[in-house]
Amino acid sequence: MVENGGCKSCLTALGVLRVSLVDQLEGRIDSLLDILVSREVFTRDDREEVLCRLGPRARVRTVLDILTCKGEEAAKIFLSISSHQQEAQTHSQEGDADQPRSVEYNKVKQKHRDVLARRSEGMLFYNTRHGEKILFSEHYVNLLLADGHQGLENKRHEVLTFGQKRLSLQQKSTVRRKIAPAKLFSSANGKRPVKKVLVSGVAGIGKTILVQKMLFDFGGDRDHLGFDFIVHMTFRDLNLIDKPTNLRELVLRKNRHLAKELDNILANDDKLLIILDGFDEFKHYRSCDVDAFVTEPDEDADVVEVFGSLMQGELLPNASVMLTSRPAAINHIPVGCVDRFVLIAGFSVTEVQDFFLRYFQDGAIAERMFAVVSANELMLTLCYIPAFCYIVCCILKESKDLCGEGPKTMTDIYVQYLVAMLRSHTQARAETFRREQGAGTVQALSDIVLKLGRLAFQKLMEHQTLFYGSDRDVAALEGCSLVSTFLDKTVAQEPGCTEEVYSFAHLTVQEFFAAVYCAVTDHPLPDALQHSAGLGEGSSNGHLDLFNRFLSGILSERNANLLSRQVGLSCHEDKVDDYRQRIIRELTTLCESGAHILNHLHCLFEQQDPSLALAVQPKTLQVNVSDEILSQMDYNAIKYFLNLTKGMISELDLTGTGVSGDALRGMQPLLLRCQRLWLGENNLDMNTALVIADMLQVSESITHLGLGWSDIGDDELLAISSAIRVKKKLQELWMEGNRVTYKGLLSLSDLTPNPLKKVVAIWNDVGDTDPESFCTQESITVSFTDDDMWEEWGKWVFKRCEVSSNEKLVTVLHKVCNISVHCLEAQWAKTFYKELSQLIKHRIECCTEDDMSKKLNKFDQILNY
Known part of the structure; x- marks a missing residue:
C-alpha cells in the first residue's frame, strides 16, 4: 500500500495499484463501502451505484472509478482506510492461525483424504480387462510440465501437431522451466499469488493422469500443495446437468461425506482447491465469458454461470482452481483470470523407457521392446504421448507379427492395436467357439466391430464424443463382452435416475473405428476429403483430417488384407x-x-x-x-x-x-x-x-x-x-x-x-x-x-486470406494493413482493401466467437476509416 505522506499523487497510486487493489479488497468491499459513506467520502447514491454491480471484484472496480472522479483528497482518505483495514485483517489472521481447527473439521479432512486415496489407487485412464486393476503407484510415469501454452489456433487434429516443436521444447528449454505437480500453485517470482492455473495439452498427453497424480498424492499425505481439501469435478459430469444448480450441490454430488463441514470448508476457501478436468468436453465451452455472476455457494444458476463466476473470482474469490483442456478450446476461457498457463509436454525418451519397464514388468523384455520402437521413427514419435505409448505397448505385448517389418503409418499401428485387443480379450472364448462353430467366432467379432464402427461414424459426423445409454446405437451394443475393451463408461447419478455415459477410450480410437465402418460397408465415401473446403469460415477446422488418413490406410492393400484375415471384414x-x-x-x-x-x-x-x-x-x-x-x-x-x-x-x-x-x-x-x-x-x-x-x-x-x-x-x-x-x-x-x-x-x-x-x-x-x-x-x-507488381501481390495475399482460418486472417491483417497512406490512392490498393473489407464482413457474419468478432471488427473499421 502507498504511504499517505509520500510525494506521489494518491490518484496516480490508485491507477498503478488498481489490479492489486481488486485482489486485496474483494473480500471486504462491503465493509469498506460502509466506512467510506460514514466518512462522507461517498454519498448514499454512490453506495447504491456500487451495490448494483454483480460480484465483489466488479464492485471494487466501480469504487475505484468513482474515486478517480472525486479527486486527490478522496483518494488519500480511501488509501488510508484500506491500509488500516489491511493491517487489522493481518493481525486477525495471525490470531486465527494460533487457533486449532475444530476436531470435526480435521476428522472430515482425513476422511476426504481417505476417499480420494481409494478413488485414485487404480489407473483411471487406460483400458484394462474386466476385473483387472492397474495400480497407480506402480504404473505412474512422470509427465513433463512447463510454463507457457500452445498457440490458440489449432487448425488440424491436435495429436498431429506433435513432432519437432515438442521435442525442441523438451530438449532445449524445459530443464530450466520444468514444474513439479506440487509446485503448480507456487509463484515463480513470488510476487503475484497463483490462484487459477490452466493446464493444456493435446489429446492423450496425460491431463487426466496429472489430475489423478495430484489426488493420489493428496490422499496419501504426499502432496505439498498446502490445501485442506481438493474437490475434483469433470466437465463430462457437468454436461449432464440441464437445470439451475449451485456450487454446494456440485461439490456434494460425489462428496456427500463433506456435508457436515461444507460451510467451514467454503468459508476457508483459501485452503480449497477445485480441479475441473476436460474443459474441451464442456458442451457450453463457447459461452464461459459470462457477465451474469453468482457470488454465494447456495445461489442457483446455470452451470456455465457457476463455472464462469468461479473462474473470474466472483464466487469463492480466495479458492484455487485448476482447469485442464485441449489447446483447441482454451481460447474460449476468460484468459484474464488465469494466473498461470502450464503445458503438458508428455514423455521424454527417459519416461518412455520407464513406461515400458512398468508396463512389461520385466527389464529384459522392456529393453527388447523399446529397441523395436526406437528403430521405428513413427512409433517413437507417438510414444511421447502417454495414451499412444500405452497403445504401442499393447501391440507389442499381444502381437506375434510385429518384430518383422514394423508399422510404417498411423493406420498400421491402429489396425494392429485392434487385432491385438481382439486377440487378447477373446482368446479363450475364441478357441472354444472354433471347436464348436468353426468360423462363427470371426463372424461374431466382425459384427461387434461393425456396431462399434457405426456408433463411431455417426457420432463423429455429428461432432459428438459422448454417447448415452439410451442412444439407439449404444443400445445395439448391449450384451457385447468386447464393448469395455474400446469404450469407457461413466455412471452419472441424478436425483431419481441413473444415466450411463460412454466414450471411446481415445478420440483417435473413435476416428479409427469410424474409418473402418466407412471402408467395409456400403456407406459412400464422405465428400470431406478437401481440407480447404470451408476452412475460412472455420467449419472444417481439421475435424475429419485423421479420419480421412485412417480411411486411406484401411483401403490400402496390406491393411485391407489384414482386416479380412484377422477380423473378417473386407473392403x-x-x-x-x-x-x-x-x-x-x-x-x-x-x-x-x-x-x-x-x-x-x-x-x-x-x-x-x-x-x-x-x-x-x-x-x-x-x-x-x-x-x-x-x-x-x-x-x-x-x-x-x-x-x-x-x-x-x-x-x-x-x-x-x-x-x-x-x-x-x-x-x-x-x-x-x-x-x-x-x-x-x-x-x-x-x-x-x-x-x-x-x-x-x-x-x-x-x-x-x-x-x-x-x-x-x-x-x-x-x-x-x-x-x-x-x-x-x-x-x-x-x-x-x-x-x-x-x-x-x-x-x-x-x-x-x-x-x-x-x-x-x-x-x-x-x-x-x-x-x-x-x-x-x-x-x-x-x-x-x-x-502492376503490387496489384499481383494484392491478389496473392487476398487468395491466401480467403483460405485462412479467422486466427490466421487476423495475423495476416496485422501485416498488410500497414501500407503507407500515400499509396492508398492507387487503384490496386483501393480494390485490394475493398475486397479485404468484404471478406472481413462475411467472416464476422459467420463468426460464433465474440473475441474473434471484436478483432475482425477492429480491422473492418481501420479499412473503412
Missing part, C-alpha cells in the same frame, strides 16, 4: 478403386492450383503404394503446406511424395510452418529441385540462413525466394547475398517485414538487375528515400511504387 474392391482414383485426381488438381495439400499427402502416405504417387502427373507441381506448424510426421509425408515425383518442383510453400534449419537440411535434395521457394513467417536464425545459403550456392533451379516476416537482419542477408553470387540463378528475393537496413541492401547492389530482377524490401528498417551513399536500383523496392 469392397470398387470402393478401393474409387478411392485410389480420387486421391490421384485430387492431388493432381491441388498440385496444379497450388491449394493446400498437406492432408492429401498424409492420405497418400497411409497407402504406402508408390504407384499412386507416380500416377500424379500435374502440368505444374506446386506443393502448398503453408500455415501449419509441421511435425516430423508431416515432413515424412511431404518427403515421401516428392521423392517419388520426378522433375522440377514449380513451387514449394513453407510459409508459417515453423520450419527450422535442421528441417531444411533434411529436405535439401528436394529443395534443390524447386523454382519458387517460400519460407516467410518463420523465425529464420543465422543457422537457417546458412542452410539457405548452402542451397543457393549449388541449386540450378531456385529463381524465386520468399523470406518475408522471418526476422532476418543484415548479417543473415549478407550470408545469403554471398551465396547468390556463386550461381547467380536467383531472380526475385522477397523479404518484406524484416530488420534489414541500407547496409544490408548494399550487399545486393552489385546483384541487381542481374541476376536479381526484383528485390522487395518494404516494411524493413529503410525509408522511402535513399541516403546519398546508396545507389538507387530500379529492381530494389522499398516502397509501393510499381502498381
